[in-house]
Amino acid sequence: MNITQRYRWLYKPAVFIIALLPLARLVAGAFGIAGISLGADPVNEILHECGKTALQLLLITLAVRPLVRLGRLHNLLRLRRMLGLFAAFYALLHFVTYAWLDQNLDFQAILADILKRPYITIGMAALLMLVPLAVTSTNGWMRRLGRRWQKLHYLIYPIAILGVWHFWWQVKADIREPLAYAAILAALLGYRVVVKARSVSATARGRSADPAP
Amino acid sequence: MKRPDNRIRPSEITPPEVYFDRRQMMALGLASLAAGGIAGRRALAAEAGNASTILAARYKAARNTKLSIASTPNTYEAITTYNNFYEFGTDKSDPSQNAREFRTTPWNVEIGGECEVKGSFTLEDILKPVTFEERVYRLRCVEAWSMVIPWVGFPLADLIKRFKPTSKAKHVEFTTLLDRQQMPGQRYRVLDWPYVEGLRMDEAMHPLTFMVVGVYGRILPNQNGAPLRLVTPWKYGFKNIKSIVRIRFVEKQPLNSWQVAAPNEYGYYANVNPKVDHPRWSQATERRIGGSLFAQRSATEMFNGYAEQVASLYAGMDLTRNF
Numbered sequence: 001m002n003i004t005q006r007y008r009w010l011y012k013p014a015v016f017i018i019a020l021l022p023l024a025r026l027v028a029g030a031f032g033i034a035g036i037s038l039g040a041d042p043v044n045e046i047l048h049e050c051g052k053t054a055l056q057l058l059l060i061t062l063a064v065r066p067l068v069r070l071g072r073l074h075n076l077l078r079l080r081r082m083l084g085l086f087a088a089f090y091a092l093l094h095f096v097t098y099a100w101l102d103q104n105l106d107f108q109a110i111l112a113d114i115l116k117r118p119y120i121t122i123g124m125a126a127l128l129m130l131v132p133l134a135v136t137s138t139n140g141w142m143r144r145l146g147r148r149w150q151k152l153h154y155l156i157y158p159i160a161i162l163g164v165w166h167f168w169w170q171v172k173a174d175i176r177e178p179l180a181y182a183a184i185l186a187a188l189l190g191y192r193v194v195v196k197a198r199s200v201s202a203t204a205r206g207r208s209a210d211p212a213p
Numbered sequence: 214m215k216r217p218d219n220r221i222r223p224s225e226i227t228p229p230e231v232y233f234d235r236r237q238m239m240a241l242g243l244a245s246l247a248a249g250g251i252a253g254r255r256a257l258a259a260e261a262g263n264a265s266t267i268l269a270a271r272y273k274a275a276r277n278t279k280l281s282i283a284s285t286p287n288t289y290e291a292i293t294t295y296n297n298f299y300e301f302g303t304d305k306s307d308p309s310q311n312a313r314e315f316r317t318t319p320w321n322v323e324i325g326g327e328c329e330v331k332g333s334f335t336l337e338d339i340l341k342p343v344t345f346e347e348r349v350y351r352l353r354c355v356e357a358w359s360m361v362i363p364w365v366g367f368p369l370a371d372l373i374k375r376f377k378p379t380s381k382a383k384h385v386e387f388t389t390l391l392d393r394q395q396m397p398g399q400r401y402r403v404l405d406w407p408y409v410e411g412l413r414m415d416e417a418m419h420p421l422t423f424m425v426v427g428v429y430g431r432i433l434p435n436q437n438g439a440p441l442r443l444v445t446p447w448k449y450g451f452k453n454i455k456s457i458v459r460i461r462f463v464e465k466q467p468l469n470s471w472q473v474a475a476p477n478e479y480g481y482y483a484n485v486n487p488k489v490d491h492p493r494w495s496q497a498t499e500r501r502i503g504g505s506l507f508a509q510r511s512a513t514e515m516f517n518g519y520a521e522q523v524a525s526l527y528a529g530m531d532l533t534r535n536f
Binding site: 030039040041042043044101102103104106109112113116117118119169170172173174176 | 294299305403493
């Protein structure tokens, strides 16, 4: 198998299945399949699991570019779209769980929450920005948008920041877990700042610039 | 090395009905043995040698129906695996995992402050003269979920009277054990350890205010705050301080741990109030634990449904400011 075939028949299906595992556990737990339990408050468990999985996939998506550069693993880029789409998928499930299972589709209460609770406001903003990125992830949209596609997809940075902030803001006292997410995000963003700064100074000195991060 | 898994699986937990039947049969058996004279008495002594059997019988206390609500309680499993007890970890499932080895014997409670009877009392001293009763109370967490729990305990007022608080005693301050070895959650400064809570004297003396030593007719599991905890059903759950080692009568309002951690979010009174939101979430509704995945939220009641009994304690107070 050449590299393209390996990605198509091995790596992509493997990532696809792994990314579905958190959902599989939630579904099994919700219906008591295979002795899996979601504990005494399954709604809360589903809510938090979807939210955290979305954030984890978002961070993994953002880790692809540094890995490509540092590890010379250029082919990893082939997995990035799927990872990003799964992040959007779990973020959407997180919202649906909140609106449906937690708030019983009481739109008045949901709207009040979005307007009055800052951590929900920013979470909602992140989700709304994630939607156009998911929609325009196809080859067709990439072609149609041309250079503007890249600009649009820089939205991933504010989305990730708002997402981690949303997590941080809703914990009661124990910030260790959101702190870990924030540290990883800071490293991933910091890496890009450093690369960008180097490329700018390299250009200023008249040498050929590194490709954009 | 992997430790043997001595967790009790849900399937192993005796349903309360079966459990109660078994207890009754045991009591009957003891009574008939006693009636049987010497031989019976010898057998009884052998039974009694198993002190825990006799001790356990005490926790199968009669229900105080006047102060109990009629709702069906949550399952023993839900009550003992879904806990906020940050001394054993901040996840709901942490306490039932991390409190298994927690030692509650010997246990001493230090009584002090503005009272005539002071000193260190063993748990046995504390519990000897009181009569246990069962009360089915609502529990409303500040996180907007709720349960119904059949607690076993005795009125705090009965305990307080024995220490003869003076006229200077305006509040009662409770403190949880500080033991970083046994309580792994205390190794991180998530809160300012040890956990401290307080009640105004009239709240502490209120007939609803309950000192809890058991649940579902059994001795209180460690993760629920063994061996001695507070339950004030009209207040948010965090007021219900667990594993109490110190009770002090004080003149000034004590600073409770959550108020210290976030004074704009958690107050001293912490009365359940659907009209006063937590800054980050609404308190108007709650999710009852144990419902189906698609269960509707229910409206939160003023003072958690105990307004009739406790509203007079707060007459004339601005409950938005004194949250």
